[in-house]
Structures are given as structure tokens and as C-alpha cells.
Amino acid sequence: MQSIQISASRTYDVRIGSGLLEKTGEWAAELIKGRNCVIISDSVVWPFYGKRTAESLERAGFQTSQFVFPAGEASKNPQVLLEAVSFLAQREITREDLVVALGGGVTGDMGGLAAALFLRGTPCIQIPTSLLAMVDSSVGGKTAVDLPEGKNLLGTFTQPYLVICDTDLLRTLAPEVFCEGMAEVIKYGMIASPELLRILDGAPELSGTAEGEEQKLLEDIIARGVEIKRAVVDEDERDLGGRQILNFGHTLGHAIERCMGFSIYHGQGVAIGMSILTRAAVREKLCPAECAEVLGRLLEKYHLPETTDLPAEKLIEAAHADKKRRGSGITLVLPERFGRCALKKTDYAYLRALLDLGRDA
Ligand code: GLY
Numbered sequence: 001m002q003s004i005q006i007s008a009s010r011t012y013d014v015r016i017g018s019g020l021l022e023k024t025g026e027w028a029a030e031l032i033k034g035r036n037c038v039i040i041s042d043s044v045v046w047p048f049y050g051k052r053t054a055e056s057l058e059r060a061g062f063q064t065s066q067f068v069f070p071a072g073e074a075s076k077n078p079q080v081l082l083e084a085v086s087f088l089a090q091r092e093i094t095r096e097d098l099v100v101a102l103g104g105g106v107t108g109d110m111g112g113l114a115a116a117l118f119l120r121g122t123p124c125i126q127i128p129t130s131l132l133a134m135v136d137s138s139v140g141g142k143t144a145v146d147l148p149e150g151k152n153l154l155g156t157f158t159q160p161y162l163v164i165c166d167t168d169l170l171r172t173l174a175p176e177v178f179c180e181g182m183a184e185v186i187k188y189g190m191i192a193s194p195e196l197l198r199i200l201d202g203a204p205e206l207s208g209t210a211e212g213e214e215q216k217l218l219e220d221i222i223a224r225g226v227e228i229k230r231a232v233v234d235e236d237e238r239d240l241g242g243r244q245i246l247n248f249g250h251t252l253g254h255a256i257e258r259c260m261g262f263s264i265y266h267g268q269g270v271a272i273g274m275s276i277l278t279r280a281a282v283r284e285k286l287c288p289a290e291c292a293e294v295l296g297r298l299l300e301k302y303h304l305p306e307t308t309d310l311p312a313e314k315l316i317e318a319a320h321a322d323k324k325r326r327g328s329g330i331t332l333v334l335p336e337r338f339g340r341c342a343l344k345k346t347d348y349a350y351l352r353a354l355l356d357l358g359r360d361a
Contacts, residue, residue, distance in 0.1 A: 019166065038097075099118075108138045190295060195339070268304060275305075
């Protein structure tokens with residue numbers, strides 16, 4: 001097992017390894033005074049892992065009940081959030097008790113927000129079950145639900161008490177969902193770690209069903225991603241500056257997702273965004289060709305898309321709608337050397353120029 005300590009407004013561990021789900025109760029009992037627990041999960045994850053999670057907590061003396069909502073981004077809304085919060089009230093959860101968010105990004109974001117709002121804050125343990133949630137959304141304290149006006153508009157920065165990343169839980173992921181998580185792992189290599197890029201490039205294709213040495217390698221690359229996120233969140237928990245580096249590929253990625261009515265996975269949008277910007281950056285001589293070559297090989301290895309033929313005007317309009325809330329300009333994340341990106345404050349005309357360059361290359 002690897003353990004990474006996050007030192008934000010709360011200090012907590014992210015523990016990564018095989019066979020960790022069974023430790024949930026023991027670890028929760030060390031951190032939490034009360035013994036009343038609500039597990040928030042969705043209709044796909046609960047049948048796989050709900051019983052084992054509840055049993056582990058019950059062995060440690062917790063009384064458990066579960067709030068299970070229909071799986072999917074459509075549930076990440078204020079109505080389901082209020083139902084979850086009402087459930088916490090009905091189960092008489094106190095500030096000394098526990099909320100466990102067991103699932104992928106939607107569950108972590110919505111469950112984390114329910115815990116953050118109820119009684120102005122109840123302890124929450126995150127148990128991410130997707131690769132994307134393990135390396136990104138469960139770590140760093142962002143919680144939110146969507147509004148009709150846009151994604152993640154109603155939320156808080158509230159750090160969990162513990163994050164448990166049990167790599168065995170990745171076994172039940174659909175291969176394409178594992179691969180979209182790999183887009184975020186590759187992103188970490190591109191923004192901050194030449195070593196991670198070389199490891200990924202030299203390794204065979206990993207999957208959620210990896211065994212033995214390959215499972216160890218998977219644990220290692222998750223830990224490397226979380227460690228990079230730790231450094232970023234420790235510096236800029238509230239996303240006022242440096243944390244924007246985590247958005248590499250996301251400005252175009254979100255625009256593509258939006259234009260496609262969210263019919264592609266988030267990680268697929270990010271993959272296209274990273275790929276277009278990196279090819280453009282090479283052509284602009286902002287970074288060496290090696291950046292685009294290695295990125296291309298890694299995206300191919302994980303069956304991730306590298307471009308889109310959506311009209312440029314539509315993409316820029318969608319990017320503009322997404323980013324309006326940060327002001328009139330735009331901050332892009334651009335590769336500057338192998339395993340390193342930098343923030344660049346610019347405008348939409350430059351994004352358009354990069355989009356054209358990156359698609360033409
Ligand atoms: N997922 C980006 C962040 O946590 O800031």
C-alpha cells in the first residue's frame with residue numbers, strides 16, 4: 001500500500017493499494033468518534049461493493065444505512081442532493097458521525113457535497129471506484145452538483161477525512177471507462193513528470209484487471225498522479241491560480257463534450273484537448289516534437305481519440321460559455337517541455353489559432 005498525505009485545510013491520507021476496501025471500518029473507527037454511518041452510492045456500484053463496505057464498517061462497530069441513487073451524470077443535480085441530505089437527517093447523522101461516498105466521480109462530488117452541507121459539515125470518507133475518481137475527483141476537496149446553467153456550479157471546497165483507493169475495485173470497470181481514467185494519468189505526466197511519461201511509454205498496456213507486477217505498476221502510477229495533485233492542491237486549494245495547471249486539455253475537452261451533448265467520456269474530451277494543443281505547441285515551437293510523439297503513442301495505447309472534426313466556431317463558442325465565469329480572457333495550459341506545462345493568459349483568438357494549427361498538423 002502507498003499512502004500520500006494531503007495538507008490542505010484538513011490533513012488527510014490517500015491510501016492506494018489492493019485489498020483496502022476491507023480496511024474501511026478499521027480506518028474509519030480511528031478517525032471518527034460517532035458510530036452512525038450513511039453510505040452514498042449509485043445503482044451500478046452498490047450491487048458490486050455496497051455489502052462489503054457496509055460489513056467492514058459494521059465489524060468496526062458502525063451502524064450503517066445506504067442512500068442509493070440512479071447511476072449517471074443526470075443524478076448530479078440539486079434534487080438528488082436534497083434527497084441525500086434529507087436521508088442523512090432521517091438517519092440522525094450528527095457532526096461526529098460518518099458519510100461514505102462509494103463510487104465514481106458523480107458519487108464523490110454529490111456525496112461529498114451532501115456531507116459538506118449537512119449540519120454545515122459532517123465527516124466524509126471517499127472510496128472512489130473508477131480510475132478517474134481515484135486519480136482526480138476524490139482528491140482535493142472539490143464537491144459539486146450541476147445546475148441547468150452548467151456543470152459543477154453548486155459546490156464547495158471541503159476536504160474528506162480519508163480517501164481509500166482499492167485497485168481491486170477497478171476490475172469491474174468497463175475497458176473504455178478505465179481508459180478515460182488513463183487520460184488523466186497521462187495528463188499528470190504531461191504537466192509535471194517526464195518520469196511518469198517514460199514509465200507509461202515503456203510499460204505494456206495496463207487494465208483494471210491487471211495482476212501481479214502489472215497491478216503493482218498500476219498502484220504506482222495512481223500514486224504518482226495523486227502525488228502530483230497533492231503538490232498542486234497544497235499550494236492552491238481554492239483554485240485561484242496554480243491549480244489551473246490540472247486543466248491541461250480541459251478547455252477544449254469540455255467544449256467538445258458540450259458540443260457533443262456529453263455523449264463522450266470526459267477523459268476522451270481531455271485526450272483530444274491535450275492532443276490538439278500539444279501538436280499546436282510543437283508547431284509554434286513552444287515545446288519539442290517529443291511531447292507530441294510520446295503523447296500520441298500513449299493516447300493510442302489507451303484507445304483514446306486525438307482529434308475532432310467539430311466546427312471551430314462551435315468549439316470556441318462552447319469554450320467561451322464554459323470559461324465566462326473566470327472573466328473575459330482565458331488561461332490556457334500549454335506544454336513547454338517534455339513532462340512540463342505552463343499557464344498562459346491569453347484570448348480566444350489565440351485558442352482558435354492553436355485549434356487550427358493542432359488540427360492541421
Ligand atoms: N479536477 C481538477 C481539480 O481538482 O482542480
